[in-house]
Amino acid sequence: MHICRTIADIRTTTAGFRAAGESVALVPTMGYLHAGHMALVERAKSEGQRVVTTIFVNPTQFGANEDLSTYPRDEARDLAMLQAAGVNAVFLPEVAEIYPEGAQTIVETTDLAKILIGKLRPGHFRGVATVVTKLFNIIQPDVACFGEKDYQQLCVIRQFTRDLNIPVRIVGVPTVREADGLAMSSRNVRLTPQDRAAAVILSRALTQAADLAKTGITASRLRAWVAAHIQSEPRADLQSADIRDAQTLRSISGPLKAPAVILLAVKFGAVLLIDQRVVTP
Known part of the structure; x- marks a missing residue:
């Protein structure tokens, strides 16, 4: 080498x-x-x-x-x-x-x-x-x-x-994840044990959101659900939760009609973690 x-x-x-x-x-x-x-x-x-x-x-x-x-x-x-x-x-x-x-x-x-x-x-x-x-x-x-x-x-x-x-x-x-679903990141080592345990809320929210996306839910309601679910974790400091067109990242509204990407940015302590998932209606 x-x-x-x-x-x-x-x-x-x-x-x-x-x-x-x-x-x-x-x-x-x-x-x-x-x-x-x-x-x-x-x-x-x-x-x-x-x-x-x-x-x-x-x-x-x-x-x-x-x-x-x-x-x-x-x-x-x-x-x-x-x-x-x-x-x-x-x-x-x-x-x-x-x-x-x-x-x-x-x-x-x-x-x-x-x-x-x-x-x-x-x-x-x-x-x-x-x-x-x-x-x-x-x-x-x-x-x-x-x-x-x-x-x-x-x-x-x-x-x-x-x-x-x-x-x-x-x-x-594709994203590689830990056994509990947390997306692998070099920043994960800086999480406290408590924050590391709490951070699995990201992947869990994305998994459930992928199921909700198939129910005819609107983009705004799905975004609100994801944000509320993450904010239910006391250690999670939500910085951004958004749903965008998966190809262009343009804003979308109304019922999902094409692949969309859910994009998350959440702080746990001083550590900013990001995660994403492409969902289909």
């Missing part, structure tokens, strides 16, 4: 793959890997002949009062997991390698960046879009795999990839 810390190194490595006629599948991560990330790697192995993973805690997608300094990191553990999974190359740049002094260019999906999580975390998706665009330019993969748990992020990436004519195929991978 090639370990590359500079743009020059990873470009040389991926150029070698392409020179051999091998396709490249990319899995961008912020490290502190778990089974959800490994599912992305396994999918990438089926999509490309060589798999490249990135580990970079991107500062531009964190707000002033967010958890950049406390975001969990364990490089040695991550590298061991990627080695065991058969990853071919890992790109682990320093911040200055990605954002050199004087950098001033950004990428932003002007509408998608301002709704839902983008409204809760101003500038977040601008940071995501900018760093992923840079990774695409640096590595030039044929395909890139992203988790559906970060559903709005997946929509943002698909949007700017299409808008900017970037020749990368975007693959969404």
Whole structure:
């Protein structure tokens, strides 16, 4: 497994793959890997002949009062997991390698960046879009795999990839969950035992909402039910509960007539968790 810390190194490595006629599948991560990330790697192995993973805690997608300094990191553990999974190359740049002094260019999906999580975390998706665009330019993969748990992020990436004519195929991978249903996230380790137990309310609400969606319920009533169900958990601090068109993330009203996505953002203590589920009428 090639370990590359500079743009020059990873470009040389991926150029070698392409020179051999091998396709490249990319899995961008912020490290502190778990089974959800490994599912992305396994999918990438089926999509490309060589798999490249990135580990970079991107500062531009964190707000002033967010958890950049406390975001969990364990490089040695991550590298061991990627080695065991058969990853071919890992790109682990320093911040200055990605954002050199004087950098001033950004990428932003002007509408998608301002709704839902983008409204809760101003500038977040601008940071995501900018760093992923840079990774695409640096590595030039044929395909890139992203988790559906970060559903709005997946929509943002698909949007700017299409808008900017970037020749990368975007693959969404289903959410991987713990045995009790909690969506796997690097932030889960920061939950207190009490909050960890309470957080299963998210997946339970989504499961029941999927059944309700088939009863002819309106989008507004379903949204209200989901919000009330989560707020019945005293430890849950609901930040956002919304139902949107699953393809466009446009607002919907009236009875559900097409696939919709329920999007949740809930704080447990200081930890913001997100979850989602696509439901069909």
